[in-house]
Amino acid sequence: MTLLNLTWKSLLNRKTTVALTLFSISLSVCLLLGVEKIRYQVKDSFSSTVSGTDLIVGARSGQINLLLYSVFRLGNATNNISWDSYQKISQHPKVKWAIPLSLGDSHRGFRVLGTNTDYFRYFKYGQKTSLAFKEGKPFSQLFDVVIGAEVARSLGYKLGQSIVVAHGAGNAALVEHDDKPFRVVGILKPTGTPVDRTLHVSLEAIEAIHIDWKAGVRLPGVSIGAEEVEEMQLQPKQITAFMLGLNSRLSTFHIQRQINKYKREPLLAILPGVALQELWQMFSIAEKALVMVSVLVAVSSLLGLLTLMLTSLNERRREMAILRSVGARPVHIFLLLTFESVIITFLSLLAGTLLYYAALILTAPYLQQSFGILLQIQNITEIQWIRLGLMLVVGSVVGIVPGYRAYRQSLSDGMAIRI
Amino acid sequence: MPEITVDTAVEITDLRFSWAPGKPILSVEKFQVPSSESVFIRGPSGSGKSTLLNLLGGVIKPDSGSIKLLGQDITGLKASQVDHFRADHTGYIFQQFNLLPYLSVIENILLPCQFSKKRSLKAQEMFQTPEMGALYLLQRMGFTESLINAKSVLELSTGQQQRVAAARALLGAPELVVADEPTSALDSDHRDQFIELILEQCRAQSSTLLFVSHDTSLEKHFDHRISLKPSQAGGYKL
Known part of the structure; x- marks a missing residue:
């Protein structure tokens, strides 16, 4: 012992x-x-919410503000940017891809993001992981919606489900775009990023549900039905922000400077990594x-x-x-x-x-x-x-x-x- | 280390002890105990008994004089040397509650062999293993098997606990066994029986027994008797 x-x-x-x-x-x-x-x-x-994106471009404000609304879907954009600027910049020879982002609507507390199918091709998170579908496919029809894993889980949505989008962000009973319902065509795999909590529709759909709206309210006496709208020209006039992937990372600062000096409208381009770092400092x-x-x-x-x-x-x-x-x-x-x-x-x-x-x-x-x-x-x-x-x-x-x-x-x- | 063979187990000469100058507590001019014999030291409470035992244990040092145990003057030893000396050569039995409640009967008895290699070796010499020695001593003390295997030493009566403590003090045949009022918690029938058991074992293994008590009715059992008496200089003297 x-x-x-x-x-x-x-x-x-x-x-x-x-x-x-x-x-x-x-x-x-x-x-x-x-x-x-x-x-x-x-x-x-x-830090894994966004990766592989070289620049994020939005209306001129602070870089954290831009990061918050474009990546984290938190808060609202101070201003929109014109479709024209987006077109110009995305066609720059050094730009490999551009993902437009249009925010402002929501569905039962989850943000609705208007974008195009490049989003599913180029957007990366974590260790440069692309988005993957659990079920279904990207949106192709005007009123198709692709939902994040968390949206599907907490609301119990399945493929083919019909949903209505509300105007503005928030959970309260807002004015709904109930005349133009969407159909779930794809459910994404979980990512552990805000993508899980987002509903994705096409830019044209965002345009379509607002076609009979002006300044945040439905135009009285004007009602354009879902079928009618499909026939219409739905080129968006403005978007909230866009993400850029460059051919060479070496040109990042050069492009950033060019965008920040853009003459036609005040724009801000940020490096996501730097902005994330700054945001983390606040925490x-x-x-x-x-x-x-x-x-x-x-x-x-x-x-x-x-x-x-x-x-x-x-x-x-x-x-x-x-x-x-x-x-x-x-x-x-x-x-x-x-x-x-x-x-x-x-x-x-x-x-x-x-x-x-x-x-x-x-x-x-x-x-x-x-x-x-x-x-x-x-x-x-x-x-x-x-x-x-x-x-x-x-x-x-x-x-x-x-x-x-x-x-x-x-x-x-x-x-x-x-x- | 050669076996210590001296005829005098304890020898105190010209000892003086006080806690504060001018207030003597204990003085001993000459005190000798021959090896293998038993001494009854009588002293009322407050007569400096614990002081004497602490001095003999080397826990405290005298102001002057010498204490020789087995020919070794312990007053000159360093604290750690005294500790080793005490662990190797002295077994103690106290008044009551001598046992660690969280150890079994056997484990309690084996404790001194944990801390003294010398006693452990001696027990092995005599009984093959210290455990066998413990069982032998318990048997001599009248323990049945069920008592030995008692779940907790707290299940034992006071008399039984004191016999376990005695077996512990005796295991490994220390040259000195010091008993400080070991019978005060026992009734009179058990007292004489208990003392006889200890004396018998001490004789069998040639241990010198120092038995301290205030109860004079016990002194008949011992080879020598001595009293702590008030001293004119203050305090008590032996």
């Missing part, structure tokens, strides 16, 4: 208090791992606060361990005296307590990690559904290992304090047992 064994049996003898402390440290371990996980995944899914303070809180929780749980051990010292005077009387040296007493904190911390790390994985498995579907954050079940990352390691070190160091006190105590108490 080694000293470690003795420590273990002594711990088992104090199951309840030890278990409570263990539980509180486990929770903080779980939190430390979880916060890092969320931070990492949010950043990851953040970094929240990120730091989150990490800070989890560190504080960890510290307070370890202080709990320290309190437990220090208060138990007095009750355990007899135990120490008995050990001294059978030949244990003060250094043994010191080790006994240090081992104790190492064992408790180590077990807490194990339990906390298990708890973390359990929480991950349980909450991942909910987080994906509510916040669009995809939490992948992965191995412990390097940063997480470092946190676990630090926790073990600090937890073990915590044991030195009561260990030293017990050491001093056993020197002065000797073998005299005080009840």
Whole structure:
């Protein structure tokens, strides 16, 4: 029976208090791992929302604003840009492809994006992954709609479903384009990006549903039916923004400068990566606060361990005296307590990690559904290992304090047992 | 390390001890115990018994004088050396609650052999393994198998617990066995029986027994008797 064994049996003898402390440290371990996980995944899914796009062009505002409405479908464009500008720029010899984006309508809280079929060909996310269809195909008819995975899942839409688009963004009962219903022809595979929460229609469809509208309201007395509109010239006059892919990335800054100096109308071209980085910087303070809180929780749980051990010292005077009387040296007493904190911390790390994985498995579907954050079940990352390691070190160091006190105590108490 | 063979197990000379200058607690002019014999040290409470035991254990140091145990002056040893010396050569039995509640009967008895290689080796010499030694001593103390296998030492009666403590103090045949009021929690019938058991084992393994108590009715069992008495200089003297 080694000293470690003795420590273990002594711990088992104090199951309840030890278990409570263990539980509180486990929770903080779980939190430390979880916060890092969320931070990492949010950043990851953040930066993977768009890839392979060299420039995003919109009306002149701020680059974060443009990024938010064009990529994240958040907020509204300050202004539209003309179809003419889009045509001119997309025909530039250095431009490989251009995806027009037209926003402004919604369907039950999900944004409707007007675009063309180049979107399904050129738009990439994550590690330069193209969009893939789970079912169906891109839109070809005027009133066809392709829906994102999340839209299909939460609204329970299937291929062939007929839906009505509302004017404006938001969930409230807005004026609906109920005279021109759409038919679901394609459902995309999940991407973990805002694409999942978007309905895609053709630019012509956006034009068609607004043909009898002006300045946001339906023109009184004018009603053009769905069949009639198909016969009409539906060339859009303006769009919200567009994405550009260049033949060579080297020309990115050159093209960006040209667009920003465009004479006919004030345009802004941004590099998505730079804008994403800037946007992430805005979150970094929240990120730091989150990490800070989890560190504080960890510290307070370890202080709990320290309190437990220090208060138990007095009750355990007899135990120490008995050990001294059978030949244990003060250094043994010191080790006994240090081992104790190492064992408790180590077990807490194990339990906390298990708890973390359990929480991950349980909450991942909910987080994906509510916040669009995809939490992948992965191995412990390097940063997480470092946190676990630090926790073990600090937890073990915590044991030195009561260990030293017990050491001093056993020197002065000797073998005299005080009840 | 050669076996220590001396005729005097304990020898205290001109010892003085005080917690504060001018307030003597204990003084011992000359105190000798021959090897393998038993001594009854009588002292009322507050007479410096614990001080004497702490001095003999090397936990505290005298202001002056020497304490020789088995020919070794422990006052000159460093704390860690004293610790080793005590673990190797002394078995202790205290008043009550001598056992660790989270260890089994056998585990409790084996504790000294965990901390002293010397005692462990001696137990092996005598009984093959320390465990066998523990079982032998328990048997001598009148333990049945079911008692030995008791789930917790807390299931045992006080008298049984004290016998486990005695077996623990005796295992590995330490040269010195110090008993501090070990019978105070026992009723009178069990007291004499308990003392006889310890004495018998001490004789069998040539251990010197120092038995401290305030109860004079017990002194008849011992080879030597001595009292702690108030001293004119203050405190008590042996």
